Each structure stands twice: as structure tokens, then as C-alpha cells.
Amino acid sequence: MAEPLRIALAGLGTVGGGVIRVLDENRELIARRAGRPIEIVAVSARDRSKDRGVDLSRFAWVDDTAALADQDGIDTVVELVGGADGPALTLARRSIAAGRSFVTANKAMIAHHGLELAGAAEAGGVAFKYEAAVAGGIPxxxxxxxxxxxxxxxxxxxxxxxxxxxxxxxxxxxxxxxxxxxxxxxxxxxxxxxxxxxxxxxxxxxxxxxxxxxxxxxxxxxxxxxxxxxxxxxxxxxxxxxxxxxxxxxxxxxxxxxxxxxxxxxxxxxxxxxxxxxxxxxxxxxxxxxxxxxxxxxxxxGAGDGPTASAVVADLIDIARGEYGPAFAMPVAALSEQPAADAGGRVGKAYLRFIVQDRPGVLAEIAAATRDANVSIESLIQRGKRPDGSAIVAIVTHAGPERAVAEALARLSDSPSLTGAPMLMHILEE
Known part of the structure; x- marks a missing residue:
């Protein structure tokens, strides 16, 4: 069998411990699917003395998380530290720059720095993978x-x-x-x-x-x-x-x-x-x-040690097979720049909930605001008094532009009849 894929693992919390257990328990199956063994050789975390329920004595301990990127004999670095910036981002940049493939479950870092890291991975000919960052074990x-x-x-x-x-x-x-x-x-x-x-x-x-x-x-x-x-x-x-x-x-x-x-x-x-x-x-x-x-x-x-660790190891299996590919399905240079679309013109139904003073004229005030904003009401329900003396009014609108609903709420924003901010929830199309 081919040489093992050698891993450095940063972060030994719930998911980090799960990765070690998955690789231990399914070792032979993973090796057959990957075409070679996958082995952790070095780890890093904040507290070396903490009992994590797994044997760490077989791994080299590195106090400086970022230094994992420079360890001899490492093919791939796995980051499970978290945070958009700080140690996680430093480790990602150093690992890719050092020619290591990189696996992460860090959705915040990807959302803020993913294009930079994907571009660096493309330039360096290494993998950048993040299956575990979205929806846990769901592929x-x-x-x-x-x-x-x-x-x-x-x-x-x-x-x-x-x-x-x-x-x-x-x-x-x-x-x-x-x-x-x-x-x-x-x-x-x-x-x-x-x-x-x-x-x-x-x-x-x-x-x-x-x-x-x-x-x-x-x-x-x-x-x-x-x-x-x-x-x-x-x-x-x-x-x-x-x-x-x-x-x-x-x-x-x-x-x-x-x-x-x-x-x-x-x-x-x-x-x-x-x-x-x-x-x-x-x-x-x-x-x-x-x-x-x-x-x-x-x-x-979508979360937990088992599902998330499973997704991390799935990425490692891909890397062991030599399956890299662009991180965002196409090269970073091919990704398009799209402006943010204005939601005002979107057409749909909405649910509006008001907590109001239980007195005459409140319903008429709400109805007038929706009428003046050209919002058509499909149904309106008023419930009886709450313990504090207020009442709840719930409205479902007919389908219409979202900007009209926003205008109706703006017209009511200063109303003394409302005892709290209205709640708007859109209705999902089937």
C-alpha cells in the first residue's frame, strides 16, 4: 500500500476528538477507500493536560498552533480551532504557503477569507477543503x-x-x-x-x-x-x-x-x-x-462530533486519493462579482404580528397603514388580553411586493398603540 497521508491536527475539542476516534475506529476501511492509510502525527491545542478521552501520547505535541504548518513530514493540516481570524487564519495561510493541503470546519473563516485561501491553494497546487463547515455530516x-x-x-x-x-x-x-x-x-x-x-x-x-x-x-x-x-x-x-x-x-x-x-x-x-x-x-x-x-x-x-468529524475525514480521503479540484467548484478567477439584489421588488405573502394596547381604534389604525401602503390583507386575527393588558394582532397578507410591507410597518413605527416592535416573517413559497 502507498505511503500514509500524514496529518497535523489543530484543535482537540469535540470535533477534534471525533476525528481521532473516526480514524482509529474505521482505520482499515478508510485506508481501503483512500488507497493508503491516513495517520495523525502531530496535534496542537490550548491545554495539553486536559483529558479528552483519547490517547494523545502517540502524537507529537506542538504548543504553537501556527507552527504545525512547518512540521517535518506533514502532508495535510486540519484546522478545528474556529474563529474568522486569529490563530485559525494564521495557520491556514502558513500551511498553504508551506505546500500543505488544508482542511477546515471553520465557516466564519471561509465566509470572510475563503477566496484568498482558495486562490493561494490553487497557486500552490494544494487542496483546500471544508465539507464540515456547512451542515455537519451532510455532504x-x-x-x-x-x-x-x-x-x-x-x-x-x-x-x-x-x-x-x-x-x-x-x-x-x-x-x-x-x-x-x-x-x-x-x-x-x-x-x-x-x-x-x-x-x-x-x-x-x-x-x-x-x-x-x-x-x-x-x-x-x-x-x-x-x-x-x-x-x-x-x-x-x-x-x-x-x-x-x-x-x-x-x-x-x-x-x-x-x-x-x-x-x-x-x-x-x-x-x-x-x-x-x-x-x-x-x-x-x-x-x-x-x-x-x-x-x-x-x-x-448538522452538528456534533460524529457528523462533523465524518465530514473532515471524508475530505482527508479525497486528498489521499489526489482529488483536489477548485474549492468553489471553479477557479477563483472564474467566479463572478454579483451585486446584492434589492428585496423590495420580491413578491410574496407575509405574516405580521403586533402587540398592541387593547383599546378601540387600534385595528383601524393598522388597517389604514396597510391600505395606504397598498398591502392587501388576507386574514386578520386578534387575540384577547394578555396578562399585561396588551393584545396580539396577527395579519397574513396577500402576495405583494416586500417594499409595500416595509412601508406599512414604517407608517406604524411611531404609533403609541403598539407596545413593542412588530414582527415580520415572510411565507416560504411551496
Whole structure:
């Protein structure tokens, strides 16, 4: 059998430990599939003394993470440190410059620096791979880059953050409010102590920008993603959605339009008969629409040591086989620069929720604002008094331009009748 592929591994957290276990447990199978053994020879992490449940004594320990790039006898560096900049980016640049192939699960670094790193890898004749950065163990990167390569993709969308999906589906199942479910998710380890990147949609936006580049042959455009998280979804929204035949999911959508690239992370009302409505817990799902292949659905576990480590090792197997290829399905120089598309002209239905003072004239005020903005109301529901004396008004609009809905909300922005900011959620097309 050929010489082993020798690996340096940076980061020994949940996923790093998972990579070691996958390579240990499936060693013979991986070697047969890769055509040669894959061996870790050096590791680095912040705390050398920490018990990680795996035997590290067989590996060389390197205190300076960036120095992994310069270790003798290393073919490929795996980065599982995290962070858009700092040690992870330094290691990536040094590894590629030193002629090492590079594997990462770091979606933030790719979203912000992926083009630079991919270009450097192309110039150096090494691989730059990141299957684990989007949707954990789901092979969506490979599916888009290779399996759907013959297709013109028009739209890609899906559920890209397991923490948010866990929170929303728990609220849906148990009728509890956001803050309570978030606290439980943190206690169970499903959410970070600081969950902002997840619940405010930033994590999903990193992933969406990567998928957009792969799907449409465009340059990475994270700054063009319009982001709304789930922080302000309340139990009443979940209940109203269910009564109307929908479920609420945080959905990322990207489309290549005549006006440019549209990218949005947003809590959507999803029809109950749509596949995304049945993605529950911490699962992820991605839908891609191609002109010859039709609709493709990728679904599975989007996080965790097993799925993410599996994706990292899949990239290593490709490298061991000599399967490199451009990181974004085509050379960096061939990726197009697309402007951000204005969402105002997009046509669709919307859900609007208001918390209002329970007094005469409030409904008339809301109706007047929507009328003056040329928003047509399909249904309107007012619920009785809440414990604080306020009431909830929920509206579903007929299909119309998004700028009209935005104008209606602007007309109500200073209304003394509203006791809180309105909640807008678009309705996903079937």
C-alpha cells in the first residue's frame, strides 16, 4: 500500500476528538477507500493536560498552533480551532504557503477569507477543503460541487443552524416561550453560553454565503446577506402559524436573479406540507433547485462530533486519493462579482404580528397603514388580553411586493398603540 497521508491536527475539542476516534475506529476501511492509510502525527491545542478521552501520547505535541504548518513530514493540516481570524487564519495561510493541503470546519473563516485561501491553494497546487463547515455530516458541499456540477442552479435554501431549529421545534412542541427554551438548550449544551451567533442568524449567514458561491459561481458575499434571527419569535407566533397551516423555521435563501444575488436569513412560515416543515430538533436540511436535476434535498445531522468529524475525514480521503479540484467548484478567477439584489421588488405573502394596547381604534389604525401602503390583507386575527393588558394582532397578507410591507410597518413605527416592535416573517413559497 502507498505511503500514509500524514496529518497535523489543530484543535482537540469535540470535533477534534471525533476525528481521532473516526480514524482509529474505521482505520482499515478508510485506508481501503483512500488507497493508503491516513495517520495523525502531530496535534496542537490550548491545554495539553486536559483529558479528552483519547490517547494523545502517540502524537507529537506542538504548543504553537501556527507552527504545525512547518512540521517535518506533514502532508495535510486540519484546522478545528474556529474563529474568522486569529490563530485559525494564521495557520491556514502558513500551511498553504508551506505546500500543505488544508482542511477546515471553520465557516466564519471561509465566509470572510475563503477566496484568498482558495486562490493561494490553487497557486500552490494544494487542496483546500471544508465539507464540515456547512451542515455537519451532510455532504452538501460535495453534492453541489460535484454531483450537481452539470446544472444551472436557480435557488438554494434550507435550515442551516441546529440550535435555532432545536429552539423553534421545542417551542412548537411544548408551547413554551423563546427565553425559557433557550435557557434549557444552554443547560443541555445545545446552545453556547453566548448564543448570539446562532440565534441572531450570523452562523447561518456564514454558511449561506458559502453555499451561494458554490451554487451560482459567484464570489463570496457574506456582507450581502440580509440577516434576521429568531430572538423575537414568541410562543404566540408559533401558535398562530400552526393555526394557519404553517411551521416557523429559520431559513436561509439564496437566488441568482437578473438584479443580482439575493441572500437572506430569516424566520419563515413554512407550509406544513413542505419538506422543511418536518425538519425537527437539531437537524439541518438544504434544498437546491437545478435546471436538469430538479429539486435536491440534503438532510441530516448538522452538528456534533460524529457528523462533523465524518465530514473532515471524508475530505482527508479525497486528498489521499489526489482529488483536489477548485474549492468553489471553479477557479477563483472564474467566479463572478454579483451585486446584492434589492428585496423590495420580491413578491410574496407575509405574516405580521403586533402587540398592541387593547383599546378601540387600534385595528383601524393598522388597517389604514396597510391600505395606504397598498398591502392587501388576507386574514386578520386578534387575540384577547394578555396578562399585561396588551393584545396580539396577527395579519397574513396577500402576495405583494416586500417594499409595500416595509412601508406599512414604517407608517406604524411611531404609533403609541403598539407596545413593542412588530414582527415580520415572510411565507416560504411551496
Amino acid at each position: 452538501v458541499i460535495k453534492g453541489l460541487r460535484e454531483g450537481a456540477a452539470a446544472n444551472q442552479l436557480s435557488r438554494i435554501y434550507g435550515i442551516l443552524n441546529g440550535t435555532c431549529n432545536y429552539i423553534l421545534t421545542t417551542m412548537e412542541r411544548e408551547g413554551r416561550d423563546f427565553a425559557e427554551v433557550l435557557a434549557e438548550a444552554q443547560a443541555l449544551g445545545y446552545a453556547e453560553a453566548d448564543p448570539s451567533f446562532d440565534i441572531d442568524g450570523v452562523d447561518a449567514a456564514h454558511k449561506l454565503s458559502i453555499l451561494s458561491s458554490l451554487a451560482f459561481g459567484s464570489r463570496l458575499a457574506f456582507d450581502g446577506v440580509v440577516i434576521t434571527g429568531i430572538r423575537h419569535v414568541i410562543a404566540a407566533d408559533i401558535a398562530e402559524a400552526a393555526a394557519l397551516g404553517y411551521r416557523i423555521r429559520l431559513v436561509g435563501i439564496a437566488e441568482a436573479t437578473e438584479q443580482g444575488l439575493f441572500q437572506r436569513i430569516h424566520p419563515y412560515l413554512v407550509p406544513v406540507d413542505h419538506p422543511l416543515a418536518h425538519v425537527s430538533g437539531s437537524l439541518n436540511a438544504v434544498v437546491a433547485e437545478g435546471n436538469f436535476v430538479g429539486r435536491l434535498l440534503f438532510q441530516g445531522r
